[in-house]
Amino acid sequence: MVTLKQLAEQLNVSVSTVSKALNNSEEISKDTIQRVKELAKHLNYQPNRMALSLKSNKTKTFGVIIPNVLNHFFAKALYAIEKEASRQGFSIITCVSNELLEKEEQSLQVLSNGSVDGFIMSIAEETQVKNSTDHISLILDQDIPIVLFDRVADLSCDKVIIDDFGASYEATKHLLSEGRKHIVLISDIEELSVGKLRTNGYLKALEENIDYKQPPIVIHVNKDNDVEASIENLFMSNPKVDGILSIDNTSGVVALHKALKKGFKVPEDLSIIGFSDENVLVFTDPKLSTISQHTMDIGKATVELLIDRLNKKNTTTHVTKTIKTNLILRGTTK
Amino acid sequence: MVTLKQLAEQLNVSVSTVSKALNNSEEISKDTIQRVKELAKHLNYQPNRMALSLKSNKTKTFGVIIPNVLNHFFAKALYAIEKEASRQGFSIITCVSNELLEKEEQSLQVLSNGSVDGFIMSIAEETQVKNSTDHISLILDQDIPIVLFDRVADLSCDKVIIDDFGASYEATKHLLSEGRKHIVLISDIEELSVGKLRTNGYLKALEENIDYKQPPIVIHVNKDNDVEASIENLFMSNPKVDGILSIDNTSGVVALHKALKKGFKVPEDLSIIGFSDENVLVFTDPKLSTISQHTMDIGKATVELLIDRLNKKNTTTHVTKTIKTNLILRGTTK
DNA sequence: AGCTAATTGTTTGAGCGTTACCATGGATGT
DNA sequence: ACATCCATGGTAACGCTCAAACAATTAGCT
Numbered sequence: 001m002v003t004l005k006q007l008a009e010q011l012n013v014s015v016s017t018v019s020k021a022l023n024n025s026e027e028i029s030k031d032t033i034q035r036v037k038e039l040a041k042h043l044n045y046q047p048n049r050m051a052l053s054l055k056s057n058k059t060k061t062f063g064v065i066i067p068n069v070l071n072h073f074f075a076k077a078l079y080a081i082e083k084e085a086s087r088q089g090f091s092i093i094t095c096v097s098n099e100l101l102e103k104e105e106q107s108l109q110v111l112s113n114g115s116v117d118g119f120i121m122s123i124a125e126e127t128q129v130k131n132s133t134d135h136i137s138l139i140l141d142q143d144i145p146i147v148l149f150d151r152v153a154d155l156s157c158d159k160v161i162i163d164d165f166g167a168s169y170e171a172t173k174h175l176l177s178e179g180r181k182h183i184v185l186i187s188d189i190e191e192l193s194v195g196k197l198r199t200n201g202y203l204k205a206l207e208e209n210i211d212y213k214q215p216p217i218v219i220h221v222n223k224d225n226d227v228e229a230s231i232e233n234l235f236m237s238n239p240k241v242d243g244i245l246s247i248d249n250t251s252g253v254v255a256l257h258k259a260l261k262k263g264f265k266v267p268e269d270l271s272i273i274g275f276s277d278e279n280v281l282v283f284t285d286p287k288l289s290t291i292s293q294h295t296m297d298i299g300k301a302t303v304e305l306l307i308d309r310l311n312k313k314n315t316t317t318h319v320t321k322t323i324k325t326n327l328i329l330r331g332t333t334k
Numbered sequence: 335m336v337t338l339k340q341l342a343e344q345l346n347v348s349v350s351t352v353s354k355a356l357n358n359s360e361e362i363s364k365d366t367i368q369r370v371k372e373l374a375k376h377l378n379y380q381p382n383r384m385a386l387s388l389k390s391n392k393t394k395t396f397g398v399i400i401p402n403v404l405n406h407f408f409a410k411a412l413y414a415i416e417k418e419a420s421r422q423g424f425s426i427i428t429c430v431s432n433e434l435l436e437k438e439e440q441s442l443q444v445l446s447n448g449s450v451d452g453f454i455m456s457i458a459e460e461t462q463v464k465n466s467t468d469h470i471s472l473i474l475d476q477d478i479p480i481v482l483f484d485r486v487a488d489l490s491c492d493k494v495i496i497d498d499f500g501a502s503y504e505a506t507k508h509l510l511s512e513g514r515k516h517i518v519l520i521s522d523i524e525e526l527s528v529g530k531l532r533t534n535g536y537l538k539a540l541e542e543n544i545d546y547k548q549p550p551i552v553i554h555v556n557k558d559n560d561v562e563a564s565i566e567n568l569f570m571s572n573p574k575v576d577g578i579l580s581i582d583n584t585s586g587v588v589a590l591h592k593a594l595k596k597g598f599k600v601p602e603d604l605s606i607i608g609f610s611d612e613n614v615l616v617f618t619d620p621k622l623s624t625i626s627q628h629t630m631d632i633g634k635a636t637v638e639l640l641i642d643r644l645n646k647k648n649t650t651t652h653v654t655k656t657i658k659t660n661l662i663l664r665g666t667t668k
Numbered sequence: 669a670g671c672t673a674a675t676t677g678t679t680t681g682a683g684c685g686t687t688a689c690c691a692t693g694g695a696t697g698t
Numbered sequence: 699a700c701a702t703c704c705a706t707g708g709t710a711a712c713g714c715t716c717a718a719a720c721a722a723t724t725a726g727c728t
Contacts, residue, residue, distance in 0.1 A: 001448060001476070003713060014679050019715060029677060044472075046447035050387040051713035054684050059384070061427070069413045075403045082403075082430050091444065093395070094428040096416050110425065113380035114335055114685090138378075142335070228617065254617045261619060283562065283588045285595060337685060348707045353687060363705060385685035388712050448713090 002045045011035060022047075053114070061091045062306060063111040065121035067099045067151070073249055073295060074122065076277055077149065080299020081120055088307060090117075099125040105135040117310055118145040120302045123153055129191050145309040147302045151193055158305040159320040160298055164197035165204075167291045167325040171245055171273045172205035174327060176212060178271055178334045180243035183212075184234060186219045186255060187247045188227070198247040198275070221251055231258050244272045252276075256284055256332060272332040286331025297323050336379045345373060356381075387448070396640060397445040399429045399438060399455035401485070407583055407629060408456065410611050411483065414633020415454055422641060424451075433459040439469040451644055452479040454636045457487055463525050479643040481636045485527055492639040493654040494632055498531035499538075501625045501659040505579055505607045506539035508661060510546060512605055512668045514577035517546075518568060520553045520589060521581045522561070532581040532609070555585055565592050578606045586610075590618055590666060606666040620665025631657050 004022075008015045013032065021028045021036035022045075028036075039045075053059045064081055066074045078094065085092050093116060095107035104124045111119070119139065127133065133153045140146060140157055149160040168185075175183050185202045189195035199218060206216050217238060221230040231254050235241065244259075246252030252274025256266065264270045266286055278292035301321050309315075338356075342349045347366065355362045355370035356379075373379075387393045398415055400408045412428065419426050427450060429441035438458045445453070453473065461467065467487045474480060474491055483494040502519075509517050519536045523529035533552060540550050551572060555564040565588050569575065578593075580586030586608025590600065598604045600620055612626035635655050643649075 001713095005713075015713090016680080016715075017678060019713095020678095023715085027677065032677080046443075048388070048448045048713050050384050050393065050448050051684090052715090053384040054382070054388050054686095054712090055714050055716095057684075064428075069403070069409045069416075070406070072404070075409045078428070079403045079430055082428060083432075086429070086441075091427050091429075091449070093425050094412070094416060095420065095425075096413055098417075107420075109380075114382045114384050115425070250617075257617050257619060283584075283591050285591060335685095338687095339685075349685090350687080350708075351706055353685095354706090357687085361705065366705080382685050385712090386687090388684090388714090389686050389688095391712075 001048060002040075002043045003048070004045075007036065007039055007043070007045060011039060057114075059115060059117050060089060061093060061116045062303075063095065063107070063116040063119045063121075064092045065095045065097055065104060065107050065119060067097050067122060067124045069096055071249060073150070073277060073293065076295040077122070077299045077302075080296045081303055084300045084303040088303065090303075090307075092120075097124040097127075101126040101130060101132060101135075108135055108139050112139055112142065112144055116144075118147070118306045120147045120149065120306060122149050123151040123193075125191060128153070128193055143313065145306060145313070147306045147309070149298055149302045153193070156318050158309055158318050160301045160305065160323065161194075161320065162293055162298070162323050162325050164194045165201040167201065167275075167327075168198040168245060168247055169201035169205045170327055171291050172202045173209075174329075174333065175243040175245065175271055175273065176205065176209050178243070180271060181212070182214055182217075182238065182240045183243035183245065184217045184219060184238055184241050185245045185247060186221060186231065186234065186251045188221045188223045188251055189248045190218075190220050195247060202245055202247075227251060227254055228258065231255050235259070235262055242270050244270065246272070246274045249274075249276055252288055252290070253284060256288055266332050267334050271334060273327070278326070278328070289330045289333040290328050292326045292328045294323055294325065335382060336374075336377045337382070338379075341370065341373055341377070341379060345369060391448075393449060393451050394423060395425045395427060395450045396637075397429065397441070397450040397453045397455075398426045399431055399441050399453060401431050401433045401456060401458045403430055405583060407484070407611060407627065410629040411456070411633045411636075414630045415637055418634045418637040422637065424637075424641075426454075431458040431461075435460040435464060435466060435469075442469055442473050446473055446476065446478055450478075452481070452640045454481045454483065454640060456483050457485040457527075459525060462487070462527055477647070479640060479647070481640045481643070483632055483636045487527070490652050492643060492652050494635045494639065494657065495654065496627055496632070496657050496659050498528045499535040501609075501661075502532040502535035502579060502581055503539045504535075504661055505625050506536045507543075508663075508667065509577040509579065509605055509607065510539065510543050512577070514605060515546070516548055516551075516572065516574045517577035517579065518551045518553060518572055518575050519579045519581060520555060520565065520568065520585045522555045522557045522585055523582045524552075524554050529581060536579055536581075561585060561588055562592065565589050569593070569596055576604050578604065580606070580608045583608075583610055586622055586624070587618060590622055600666050601668050605668060607661070612660070612662070623664045623667040624662050626660045626662045628657050628659065 004015045004018045008018045018036050021033045062085055066078060069075050082092055097104040101124055104127055133155055136155055147158045152159045152161055187195055203216050206212050219234050221227050244255050252272055256272050259266055259270055274288045274290045276290045277295045338349050338352045342352045352370050355367045396419055403409050416426055431438040435458055438461055467489055470489055481492045486493045486495055521529055537550050540546050553568050555561050578589050586606055590606050593600055593604055608622045608624045610624045611629045
């Protein structure tokens with residue numbers, strides 16, 4: 001690595017002259033500035049980021065902690081965050097909590113020593129189940145800003161969410177408007193904050209509809225066990241099902257496959273609505289109708305909020321930004 | 335952030351005493367060590383990473399540059415890299431090149447100023463098409479180690495690859511052994527080094543088989559255009575197709591869907607083999623047979639090679655590690 | 669012309685948080 | 699009285715920036 005010192009020696013000037021010249025200081029003569037810049041370019045001088053960070057107490061780096069990169073939603077959120085951060089001159093250090101509280105604690109701990117200017121995170125499943133957020137508060141107490149997204153907790157920090165309740169409320173209302181009489185909700189995320197909200201939206205929509213006589217049916221599928229078996233089971237125990245709302249990323253696709261296999265006509269006999277990113281490529285036939293999450297907007301918003309927060313650190317009021325969802329009707333709804 | 339200076343003031347000792355005490359120096363009395371450690375724990379002292387990095391010229395951080403996080407293979411590789419790196423006490427700064435040369439250049443540039451100890455990367459499509467690797471050589475010339483994986487280039491650095499040629503050679507031989515007479519290869523990655531190798535494996539297997547009379551058929555599907563249309567077209571123009579080898583991550587699934595729709599019996603009339611991670615959850619029926627890539631092993635190997643390289647930086651011989659693949663026969667082959 | 673005052677261009681020095689090396693001072697042993 | 703040991707303190711350095719000091723030139727004024 002080329003340093004200011006080396007440039008200074010070659011040019012027979014002091015280190016600070018070189019520093020000022022490269023920063024276009026008024027104090028330095030045009031002539032010197034040019035000489036310095038030429039040599040710097042020639043030797044491909046790059047200011048050492050560690051020295052800069054130490055001096056300025058800013059790292060231009062964010063810590064991003066997500067539960068699972070293999071989930072398409074989080075992968076896309078990560079993509080959006082990286083894109084916007086990089087556009088604004090920030091780097092991101094990525095940690096995957098793998099849905100575990102301990103890994104999440106460890107990641108926050110390891111990066112809270114001046115490695116990052118702030119965090120963007122979505123909370124691990126275990127953390128939500130145990131409702132244990134002390135490790136997060138500990139960081140906030142140290143005045144390191146955190147922006148939570150999607151899976152949030154009751155903490156005073158900025159947040160980016162979607163209207164989970166409203167989204168599944170609308171989707172359920174759509175199924176009702178099609179005249180569906182046996183609408184089942186399936187989910188592999190009932191333990192999560194977002195899972196509960198989405199389920200409540202479904203329940204509320206059914207409850208409000210006076211013509212709908214059936215009790216609501218909520219099927220919990222277990223990610224670790226056989227998703228396909230759980231869904232086959234659903235068709236066995238609910239042969240009259242004519243509407244399915246999947247509130248996670250994958251079970252809607254499985255339900256569609258299984259329904260077609262069982263001989264259901266989709267969407268004539270049965271409507272299915274999934275939950276996903278807006279333009280996910282699902283190669284199903286017919287194409288799955290979904291509640292679309294606008295993941296790029298979510299990721300971008302987290303970065304914007306965090307940068308805002310860094311620019312006015314003392315403000316104590318926190319923002320919760322809600323990103324719009326859309327119900328996109330494709331081939332699995334009438 | 336609590337600093338050594340603050341601890342020193344509270345304990346009425348010098349900064350260097352505190353530093354030595356925390357590092358269990360022999361020079362410091364047991365008694366002092368204990369007092370220092372207690373206060374450090376109580377105030378949650380964390381050594382400032384930037385200061386440490388500046389001093390030691392080591393960051394304990396890797397730059398990871400991947401072309402696309404939404405591709406399941408790269409998402410899983412990233413997961414594996416993060417997991418192994420974090421296990422060994424390293425953080426990773428993630429950059430997504432989005433298959434663009436310029437973003438790749440920029441990412442290398444931005445992080446080569448002392449931000450990372452080395453890079454792990456897979457080359458962007460545009461970079462491979464233009465065969466432009468000067469930006470990578472520039473980093474290697476500065477003695478910053480790079481480990482390339484999957485999509486590699488002809489550079490003197492460590493690499494982790496799979497036996498792309500051998501994998502599709504084996505898969506094609508399997509299709510031949512089933513007695514298939516019209517085997518088509520489909521690919522959306524013909525521009526990539528790995529795409530070419532895989533295609534060559536297919537060609538070689540056909541060529542070697544004296545009973546196989548047909549000319550090889552290689553279908554290029556364009557990711558940006560309608561993949562489904564290209565594949566429908568394949569069935570139109572090759573009605574006698576009885577074997578399909580997909581050498582990318584997605585086109586095999588699409589081909590299966592379309593084949594079933596066309597009324598092909600799979601695997602009776604038609605065998606299909608895809609290319610993917612070992613335990614990818616594809617909810618198809620029948621389940622897709624695949625060449626499995628052992629992505630976790632690939633990611634882990636990149637980290638191991640990079641750490642090895644850092645420990646013996648002067649060695650000039652470079653390692654290329656080849657990770658085994660498996661042909662996993664599920665429901666779409668006989 | 670002769671002096672101070674202002675301007676310009678540069679260097680010096682301190683400090684960000686650490687650690688490594690060397691110095692210091694007090695107690696102990698012979 | 700002097701060498702030896704022990705516990706601790708001081709200083710410099712990593713690469714950088716910023717305030718303050720300084721030297722050299724130019725301008726302003728009697």
